Amino acid sequence: MGEAAAVSPTRSNRLRPSPSNVNRNLAGLLAPAAAVLLVAVVVAAVAGAWPPFVAVESGSMAPEVERGDLVVVTAVDRFPWGGVAGSDESGAPARLGGAGDVVVFSPPSSDGRPILHRVAFPVEAGEDWTERADPSLVDGTCGELDACPAPHDGYVTYGDANGEYDQSAGLAPVVKPEWIRAKALTSVPNLGWFRVIVDGAIARVGVVPTALGVGGIAAVTGGLGATLIGRIGKRRGL
Template sequence: MTRNPSELLAPAVAVLLVAVVVASVAGAWPPFVAVESGSMAPEVERGDLVVVTSTDRFPWGGLVGAAEPGAPTRLGGAGDVVVFDPPSGGQRPIMHRIAFPVTAGEDWTERADPALVDGDCAAIAACPAPYDGYVTRGDANGEYDQSAGIAPVVREEWITAKALFAVPNLGWFRVGVDAAIARVGLLPTAVGFGGVAALTGGFSALLFGRVAARRTARDERDR
C-alpha cells in the first residue's frame, strides 16, 4: 500500500498542533523545557521535560519565593521554579527556584539561610543587591546562585517562564538536538533529524501498510 506525503506528515502535524495548543494555554513558547543539568534533583533530573507557563498566567499568576508565607509547592518544594535568562554572553537559560525577593541596596544575607551563603555580604559580588530582583537556588546546590556566582540577582524581566510539572526522560530528544546544533550547526542538524524522521515514518507506514494488507487478504479468504 502506497502512502501519500500527507499521510506520512500527519503524525508530525499532530505533534505540532498539540504543542501549539499547550502553548496557547500556558502562554509561553516553547511550552516545554528540556532539563540539561542535575541542579534541581531529585524532583527534576537531567533529561526530564518540564511544562512551563508564563509568569502571569491564570491561575498561576505572580511570582512567589520559597521563604514567603503560604508559598505554593512547585516541583517538590516551596516557591516558584522559574526559567531565567541572564544577559551575560553565552550563558544558557537557567531553571531554578526563587528563594526570596530583594530590593536595591539590601544586604540580603541578613535574612538568607546561613548554610547557603559563602561568607558575608562583603564577600559576595551580588551583595548588596544592585537592583530589585530575586535570589535563586537549584534544589541540589549547596549555595544560592548569587553566592556561588552562578547568576547575578535575577531581574524580573529576565524571567521568561514558570515551571508547572516535569515528565521524566522525555527531554532527552531535545537535549540531543541542542547538542547536535552546538556541534555541527542548525542546518545539518535539521537535515539529519529530518532524514531520520522521514525514514522512520516511511518504514512505519510501509510496515503498517503490509500488516493491514495481510489482514485484508486473510479476511477475504475467510469469507
C-alpha cells in the same frame, strides 16, 4: 452471451499501491505529528508561554527534576498562577517538590541558555540580602560576593540540588524580573531527552549538520513506517 475475461493478477498489479492507499498511508504518518502540534498549541494557549515545554539539561533541580525531564511552563502573570512567590514566603505554593516558584530565566551572563531554578526571595537595590538568607547557602559575607549588595531589584535563586544560592556561587546575578521568561508547573520524566540530544549536537557540530541528520533520520523512519503499513494493508487485503 460472452463471458467476461478473467484477469490473473500479476506481481506488478499486486505490489502497485493505489492512490487511495498512498493517501491513507501518508495521512497515517502525518496524523501523530499533527496531534503533537495541536496539543502543543493548546497547551501554549492555556499556559501563555511559547514554547510551553522546556527540556532540563542538568541535575541542579534533582531529585524532583532530573536531566532529560520535560517541564511544563506558564507565563509568570498567567491566571490563576499570577506573580512569583519565593520559598521563604508564608504560604508559598509547592512547585516541583518544594516551596516557592521554579522559574526559567536568562541572565546576560548565561549566553542565552536559560536556567531553571527556584526563587528564594525578592531583594531591593542596595540591600544586604545575606542578612535574611539561609547561612548554609551563602559562602562568604556580603562584601565578598559580587551580587551583594544587590545591584538592582530582583530575586535570589537557587537549584534544589546545589549547596549555594546562585548569587553566592556566581552562577547568576540578582535576577531581574524582566529576565524571567516563565515559571514551571510540573515535569514529565525523560520526555526531554530528544531536545537535550539535539541541543548537544548543535553545540558540537552546528545547526545545519544537526538539521540534516535529524531530517535524514526522520525520512528513513517515515519510509520504513510507510513500507510497514503498506505491507500490513496488503496482507489484510489478501
